[in-house]
Amino acid sequence: MRNWLGFFAGIAMVAGVTLSGTAGAETLKVGSTPTGVPFTFLDTKNDTITGVMVDIMSLVGKEAGDQVTTVPLAWSALIPSLTTGKIDAVAAAMFITPDRQKVVDFTDPVYQYGEGLIVPKSDTKNYVSFADLKGKVVGAQIGTPFLKAMQDSGLFAEVKVYETLQDLLRDTNTGRVDAAVADYPILAYQVSHGGFNNTRLVTSYKAVMPGQIGIAVQKGHPERIAKLNAAIAKVKADGRIDAVVKKWGL
Structure with a gap:
């Protein structure tokens, strides 16, 4: 009897270890x-x-x-x-x-990382800050900190709001907006891989919202x-x- 009790106690101990080892998964x-x-x-x-x-x-x-x-x-x-x-x-x-x-x-x-700036390729100006874009029509994606910063700046003729980044990129590519601000790595990747041939990443721009x-x-x-x-x-x-x-x- 003692041997059987020891056997079941051993099983219980193993089961306890197994359960505790997966606890929280x-x-x-x-x-x-x-x-x-x-x-x-x-x-x-x-x-x-x-x-x-x-x-x-x-x-x-x-x-x-x-x-x-x-x-x-x-x-x-x-x-x-x-x-x-x-x-x-x-x-x-x-x-x-x-x-x-x-x-x-x-x-x-x-x-x-910080924000990045894109413009139509026909625009060759070396923008450094928002102030350089004063009076232009710009865009940003809803739900990003960049959108609020652009709206609060009071610098722009219009700040267009976009549901998706793809729509923002397309409008920049076709010249419907003068510039767009979004996550720098995403913009860099999209411009180099996404087929937006009429869009330029502004390398002179200095991010202020890391x-x-x-x-x-x-x-x-x-x-x-x-x-x-x-x-x-x-x-x-x-x-x-x-x-x-x-x-x-x-």
């Missing part, structure tokens, strides 16, 4: 946009979302012991979908800003933030995030 529904090349975009060859932030989220999720499912969403739907619980996290080119921190929580930063990208999660989940931050620290320290950035040419 989650399947995370992660919102990403299909148009934010090269950070998050649709790979039409296999109909999946790919990009820098998708790769980084995959690394972080694996390190944290979580399963990651990517949910394609429009940029403007990311935070509303997160706050209403339709998704568990956002992995996109989303800056950590005070306004956003009022409604969602962010992990530690995983990447950082930002840091983090993974956004719904408020009220400190344990999730802590787990993701621990994973981020590991994939940063061993160079895995650097390898992703290099892979995408950034």
Whole structure:
């Protein structure tokens, strides 16, 4: 009898170890946009979302012991979908800003950069700042910090608001706007790979809105933030995030 009791006790101990080893594992529904090349975009060859932030989220999720499912969403739907619980996290080119921190929580930063400026190729002026664009018709994507800064500046004849970056790029390419402001790495990648042949990236422009990208999660989940931050620290320290950035040419 004692042998059988010992046998079952051993099973219980093993089961306890197994359960405790997987405690906290989650399947995370992660919102990403299909148009934010090269950070998050649709790979039409296999109909999946790919990009820098998708790769980084995959690394972080694996390190944290979580399963990651990517949910394609429009940029403007990311935070509303997160706050209403339709998704568990956002992995996109989303800056950590005070306004956003009022409604969602962010992990530690995983990447950082500033804004970029594009103009029609026929415009050869070396713009350095917003002041150089005074009186022009400019555009920016809704939900970005660049849009508010341009609207608040009072410098422009008109600030056009765009739902998608592709629409913004197309209007710049056709001359419907005089200039557009968006995330520098995305603009650089799109102009060099996206077929916008009548558009020029203004290399003389000096960014004044540098930002840091983090993974956004719904408020009220400190344990999730802590787990993701621990994973981020590991994939940063061993160079895995650097390898992703290099892979995408950034």
